[in-house]
Amino acid sequence: MRTIDNTIAERSGAGVFGPVTRGSIIARLERLPKNAMQVRARILIGLATFFDGFDVIAIAATLPVLIAKWHLTPWEIGFLIGSGSVGQLIGAFVFPWYAERHGRVRAIALSSGIIGITSIACGFAPTFAAFVVLRVIQGLGLGGELPVAATYINEISRAHGRGRFVLLYEIVFPVGLLASNALGAWIVPRFGWQAMYFIGGIPLILFFVLRKLVPESPRWLAERERMADADAAVHAFERAAKGPLPPVADSAEFEAMANRHPKRRMGDLFGPAYLKRTLAVAMLWITCGFIQYGLSTWLPTIYRTVYHAPLQLALNLAVAASVLGVLGSLTCALLVDKVGRKPIINLSFVACAISLLLAGVLHDSSVYVVATCCALSLGFLACGFITAYVYTPELYPTSIRAMGCGVGGAWLKVAAIFAPAIVSKTMIGGNLQFAFYILAAVPFLAAVAVHFLGIETKGKVLEQLEA
Numbered sequence: 001m002r003t004i005d006n007t008i009a010e011r012s013g014a015g016v017f018g019p020v021t022r023g024s025i026i027a028r029l030e031r032l033p034k035n036a037m038q039v040r041a042r043i044l045i046g047l048a049t050f051f052d053g054f055d056v057i058a059i060a061a062t063l064p065v066l067i068a069k070w071h072l073t074p075w076e077i078g079f080l081i082g083s084g085s086v087g088q089l090i091g092a093f094v095f096p097w098y099a100e101r102h103g104r105v106r107a108i109a110l111s112s113g114i115i116g117i118t119s120i121a122c123g124f125a126p127t128f129a130a131f132v133v134l135r136v137i138q139g140l141g142l143g144g145e146l147p148v149a150a151t152y153i154n155e156i157s158r159a160h161g162r163g164r165f166v167l168l169y170e171i172v173f174p175v176g177l178l179a180s181n182a183l184g185a186w187i188v189p190r191f192g193w194q195a196m197y198f199i200g201g202i203p204l205i206l207f208f209v210l211r212k213l214v215p216e217s218p219r220w221l222a223e224r225e226r227m228a229d230a231d232a233a234v235h236a237f238e239r240a241a242k243g244p245l246p247p248v249a250d251s252a253e254f255e256a257m258a259n260r261h262p263k264r265r266m267g268d269l270f271g272p273a274y275l276k277r278t279l280a281v282a283m284l285w286i287t288c289g290f291i292q293y294g295l296s297t298w299l300p301t302i303y304r305t306v307y308h309a310p311l312q313l314a315l316n317l318a319v320a321a322s323v324l325g326v327l328g329s330l331t332c333a334l335l336v337d338k339v340g341r342k343p344i345i346n347l348s349f350v351a352c353a354i355s356l357l358l359a360g361v362l363h364d365s366s367v368y369v370v371a372t373c374c375a376l377s378l379g380f381l382a383c384g385f386i387t388a389y390v391y392t393p394e395l396y397p398t399s400i401r402a403m404g405c406g407v408g409g410a411w412l413k414v415a416a417i418f419a420p421a422i423v424s425k426t427m428i429g430g431n432l433q434f435a436f437y438i439l440a441a442v443p444f445l446a447a448v449a450v451h452f453l454g455i456e457t458k459g460k461v462l463e464q465l466e467a
Helices: 004-009 022-030 036-070 074-102 104-123 128-155 162-170 172-191 194-199 204-213 218-223 227-239 251-258 266-270 275-294 296-305 311-339 341-361 367-394 398-428 432-453
Strands: none
Touching: 022 218, 022 227, 022 251, 036 074, 036 104, 036 128, 036 162, 036 172, 036 194, 036 204, 036 227, 036 296, 036 311, 074 104, 074 128, 074 275, 074 296, 074 398, 104 128, 104 194, 104 204, 128 162, 128 218, 128 367, 128 398, 162 172, 162 311, 162 367, 172 194, 172 311, 172 367, 218 227, 218 398, 266 275, 266 398, 275 296, 275 341, 275 367, 275 398, 275 432, 296 311, 296 367, 296 398, 311 341, 311 367, 341 367, 341 432, 367 398, 367 432, 398 432
């Protein structure tokens, strides 16, 4: 029988020698150049994340039609928007827990399957009640896919350029939001609301193919002491690299990093070592959920019911806000490794707060003025939102990284449950400006929390960041 040591020796052409340890796995990952397997992983897992964004915001494009179809009251509208977040809240715990025990790729594949099959089922929903139930079930996958996918992409990247590597992948989420708004503006008036949910069923394909095409996270495998599997997973990335690989650095330093701290458990997220980080993460993700669900999903309805804009104009204005979200995300991806995580989050959230404050002050102006302020706020939010996907996984060790991301995602979902109801309540009372003021306060408080409680993670190996 071939031993692990022999297998490694046979790869001496790639500069790999000696036994497989956690330190050697980290060292090999840190010397990897960009390669075809990383591209494949980003494309396939990016497809799951794209449709996560697509399906999350599909409700915004279809909501004006559903309101008329089922004669929904404002309370029912808020309940419909928030119902998916209930499932997402559960999924944000269940799938990271599953990923810590059974693997990142397996969890992403399963969540994608749930997203796809329930999206198709939504298109056939005969009643409001059935639609709500399906949105809750779909939320399990939507809530679980993003934190696990962010964890995986962080774990296969090296410290140098990790922010850009991760965020150029994560930009597919706001692109999914944009595509959902853009396609919704074109498809819904022509083909009906059901078509949006049939398109959203595409992730079902990933359930069947993802595990066959993408290797498991080598860091997670090594953490679980599955060294032969970790070696094979790293080799899949090494084999996909063009040309000779650079030599592996001395793994002793990486071994020391990997073994410097005891293996962590979920309770450590709230213990003295990580409590400040967890509080910063909580405020970061609460803001993302509060603004995204409290504002973005409501925009077409606000433009149509408050400012009496035609349906097509209302949808087009929402698309414009999504365009700024993508541009903000792209700008952030290009700057995050130069400027750092904390400055981008803080500056973008403060700018988001100012834009929302202006929307409140100018709420009696034309729909175009208010739409401009809202679009700017979502563009700035996107910078902080997308940075959360590289920053949060960096704050926790491999043993609890997925759960740390899941807890962050759970805060987003909690905010998403309550934010639509707040906007709905203020709209009923005719106090739309008050909703804008509440929305503005949230990113400002988050910027303060991240500034004082967060740490800077730019350019550091993940294992260096363990507390």
